[in-house]
Amino acid sequence: MIKVKGISKKYGNRIIFENISCSLDNQRIYALVGVNGIGKSTLLNAITQPASMDSGNVEIDEIDNREFKSKFQFFYVPDSKEMFLNLTGNEYLKCIIQLYRQNAVKAKETLERLSAAFKLERSLNEYIANYSLGMKQKVYLIASFLSGAGNLILDEPFNGLDPESVATLKKLLIEHREAGNLVLFSAHNLDLVANFCDDVVFIDKRRKIFQLENPRDFAQLENAFFQNCV
Amino acid sequence: MKRTLYKAILKSRNTPIITLSLSMIGIYVGYLIWYVLGHYLPGSISGYRVFVSILAIWISAFIGIYKIPDQLFTNRQIKDALCFPLSSGRLVLLVIGRLACLQLGVTISAFWACFLYVISDWFSTVTIMLFCWIGSCLIDLLVLLISMAIANLLPASIVGYGFILLQYGAFLLLALSAGNLVSEILFRPGFLENLNKVFCPDKWLLIAMLVAALSTLCAYFCVKAGYVRGYLNTQNFQYRKANKAIAPTKIKNPYFLLEWKRVSRNKELIFFSNIKNILTVIVLCGLLVQNFDWIGVSERYTLELFLLVSCCAVNTISSTAYSSDPNKAYISFLPISTHRLFFWKTLQGFFWGEITVLLFWAGATFFYGISVLDAFLLLIYGTIMNYGCVWFGVFLDYKMPRSPNSTNELLHGNISKVIVLFASITLTVGEIYFITQINDYISLLPFAVCVSGCVVAIECVYWLFCRRSFRD
Numbered sequence: 001m002i003k004v005k006g007i008s009k010k011y012g013n014r015i016i017f018e019n020i021s022c023s024l025d026n027q028r029i030y031a032l033v034g035v036n037g038i039g040k041s042t043l044l045n046a047i048t049q050p051a052s053m054d055s056g057n058v059e060i061d062e063i064d065n066r067e068f069k070s071k072f073q074f075f076y077v078p079d080s081k082e083m084f085l086n087l088t089g090n091e092y093l094k095c096i097i098q099l100y101r102q103n104a105v106k107a108k109e110t111l112e113r114l115s116a117a118f119k120l121e122r123s124l125n126e127y128i129a130n131y132s133l134g135m136k137q138k139v140y141l142i143a144s145f146l147s148g149a150g151n152l153i154l155d156e157p158f159n160g161l162d163p164e165s166v167a168t169l170k171k172l173l174i175e176h177r178e179a180g181n182l183v184l185f186s187a188h189n190l191d192l193v194a195n196f197c198d199d200v201v202f203i204d205k206r207r208k209i210f211q212l213e214n215p216r217d218f219a220q221l222e223n224a225f226f227q228n229c230v
Numbered sequence: 231m232k233r234t235l236y237k238a239i240l241k242s243r244n245t246p247i248i249t250l251s252l253s254m255i256g257i258y259v260g261y262l263i264w265y266v267l268g269h270y271l272p273g274s275i276s277g278y279r280v281f282v283s284i285l286a287i288w289i290s291a292f293i294g295i296y297k298i299p300d301q302l303f304t305n306r307q308i309k310d311a312l313c314f315p316l317s318s319g320r321l322v323l324l325v326i327g328r329l330a331c332l333q334l335g336v337t338i339s340a341f342w343a344c345f346l347y348v349i350s351d352w353f354s355t356v357t358i359m360l361f362c363w364i365g366s367c368l369i370d371l372l373v374l375l376i377s378m379a380i381a382n383l384l385p386a387s388i389v390g391y392g393f394i395l396l397q398y399g400a401f402l403l404l405a406l407s408a409g410n411l412v413s414e415i416l417f418r419p420g421f422l423e424n425l426n427k428v429f430c431p432d433k434w435l436l437i438a439m440l441v442a443a444l445s446t447l448c449a450y451f452c453v454k455a456g457y458v459r460g461y462l463n464t465q466n467f468q469y470r471k472a473n474k475a476i477a478p479t480k481i482k483n484p485y486f487l488l489e490w491k492r493v494s495r496n497k498e499l500i501f502f503s504n505i506k507n508i509l510t511v512i513v514l515c516g517l518l519v520q521n522f523d524w525i526g527v528s529e530r531y532t533l534e535l536f537l538l539v540s541c542c543a544v545n546t547i548s549s550t551a552y553s554s555d556p557n558k559a560y561i562s563f564l565p566i567s568t569h570r571l572f573f574w575k576t577l578q579g580f581f582w583g584e585i586t587v588l589l590f591w592a593g594a595t596f597f598y599g600i601s602v603l604d605a606f607l608l609l610i611y612g613t614i615m616n617y618g619c620v621w622f623g624v625f626l627d628y629k630m631p632r633s634p635n636s637t638n639e640l641l642h643g644n645i646s647k648v649i650v651l652f653a654s655i656t657l658t659v660g661e662i663y664f665i666t667q668i669n670d671y672i673s674l675l676p677f678a679v680c681v682s683g684c685v686v687a688i689e690c691v692y693w694l695f696c697r698r699s700f701r702d
Binding site (some may be wrong): 082 | 492
């Protein structure tokens with residue numbers, strides 16, 4: 001569960017957000033939608049990194065995100081795919097297991113299952129720097145599931161994935177939701193959003209947030225997007 | 231267009247302020263050189279023009295050797311530019327042209343003040359300046375040709391080592407020859423006069439121009455024939471995939487793993503910084519002994535203390551602990567305690583710094599025939615000071631505003647290194663001064679060990695109890 005209360009963010013004189021709030025519940029998959037440069041990544045950064053916002057507060061599973069222990073409640077995959085390039089896939093994933101204090105035996109089983117699902121077993125002993133964009137995306141997504149965090153915050157997670165991996169990821173995210181957890185992901189593809197998520201979080205042209213239950217209809221969703229966001 | 235291309239390919243962010251600052255420094259250094267030559271050295275000042283031209287060529291050659299392989303062969307951005315309708319000749323000309331402009335600036339900076347002292351023979355000075363500049367360009371072309379040969383002839387698996395050998399081999403060779411030449415000119419009577427007799431500006435300029443024209447022609451055809459192939463070969467060295475699987479790590483602690491991989495994967499940092507450190511320690515130690523003899527370098531172990539403190543203070547791995555960490559941006563949203571991370575960063579810097587300390591300690595113990603007890607005390611002093619300096623270096627790098635994308639080396643850990651150097655040398659000079667001038671009862675070595683121990687204890691107490699300074 002994530003509660004955003006009155007956060008504001010400015011870059012110099014340019015206001016990105018002013019006093020915005022929203023509440024995201026467990027057992028839901030949320031898609032964050034907005035035009036380019038409207039502040040999707042800024043919002044995700046505000047949730048995951050308290051230092052990046054100017055005012056307001058964010059609670060993750062009822063823990064203020066300024067507290068260190070809140071970091072165990074979420075896993076964030078940023079849009080930049082340049083993380084931990086100096087580690088091999090295996091080293092990175094094991095590092096995540098240890099940092100998130102997961103049971104080693106159980107996590108090993110999960111790692112085997114996930115790497116097989118994403119067809120990444122053979123590449124895990126190579127440096128992440130040598131991975132393609134899709135492979136990097138997969139390894140960071142595997143890390144998110146291995147972390148055991150209840151709230152997954154994913155910035156454009158479907159980018160760079162092949163259709164098979166998109167299907168695998170969808171399946172895994174649904175499993176995660178069924179286990180009583182929350183998924184928040186940003187996306188540009190309204191088709192994917194219409195067919196997959198439970199709720200859509202729009203950032204409109206006034207940089208305010210409004211939520212909509214997914215109508216499961218592309219035309220309706222597109223209409224809402226063009227009316228409010230463009 | 232040229233400027234945009236240069237920006238895109240070389241990620242150059244030269245602002246007018248930086249250019250202006252560099253020009254001011256150049257003008258000042260040029261003036262200083264001629265002031266020293268005019269006021270403190272014997273003989274006619276016009277006789278030193280050849281000496282200054284050799285110095286200017288040396289600086290230009292150093293810039294060329296450093297920049298040409300880096301900007302034309304190991305530069306990743308060029309790969310993106312190769313997709314554009316851009317000829318290889320134009321790319322190379324862009325880099326070499328900029329370099330030639332920079333070297334012209336070096337030459338002008340080195341000689342402008344000469345006109346303040348040598349008013350009558352200005353034609354000869356201009357000829358020497360021209361020779362100096364064309365000589366620098368000639369060296370650039372030579373470096374370009376050698377780099378082309380390395381890039382094309384060596385297989386992808388070793389081509390990178392070829393460039394490292396070229397850069398450092400040439401740098402050491404230049405340093406050695408320049409050092410020898412300067413000492414010969416300054417201390418061997420008659421050497422400068424002979425050099426001036428041999429050097430006839432007009433003839434040498436003509437020869438340089440002819441050789442430069444031939445080299446340009448040769449470089450033009452070589453670049454056309456094999457630059458792109460050589461560049462791609464070099465890129466394959468940097469990004470080749472390992473044929474065999476990398477052995478799984480045995481490191482269990484995630485903090486240690488992150489830090490170990492940060493340093494050990496950055497072979498450039500280890501290789502370059504260690505060579506640089508060893509050279510710096512030797513030069514710095516000589517300077518310290520020369521400049522602080524007023525406090526009594528005759529005191530036993532002064533030289534050894536200076537040697538060890540220099541080793542500890544020039545630790546690049548500690549002073550760039552945060553600024554060179556590419557993963558720093560991602561640490562904020564992972565459950566990583568910055569307090570613990572700081573500790574592991576200091577340990578990492580300590581480990582790498584201790585190698586240099588042990589090397590110089592072993593050398594000092596072996597060459598100066600130090601007793602076992604004193605050798606042990608020296609080792610303790612070196613080790614404690616090493617941790618003390620590393621802690622301070624990491625702390626400064628953590629506290630200073632830093633940008634991981636900065637291409638400016640001055641903002642990349644060097645400021646913290648200079649501060650550590652200043653603080654540690656001040657401490658050592660203070661210790662020596664206290665023992666030689668104020669107190670005659672305690673010997674230097676045990677006193678220095680105690681003081682450095684106290685410094686490290688203060689640092690550890692600060693780390694333990696001031697957790698807010700390392701906020702999570």
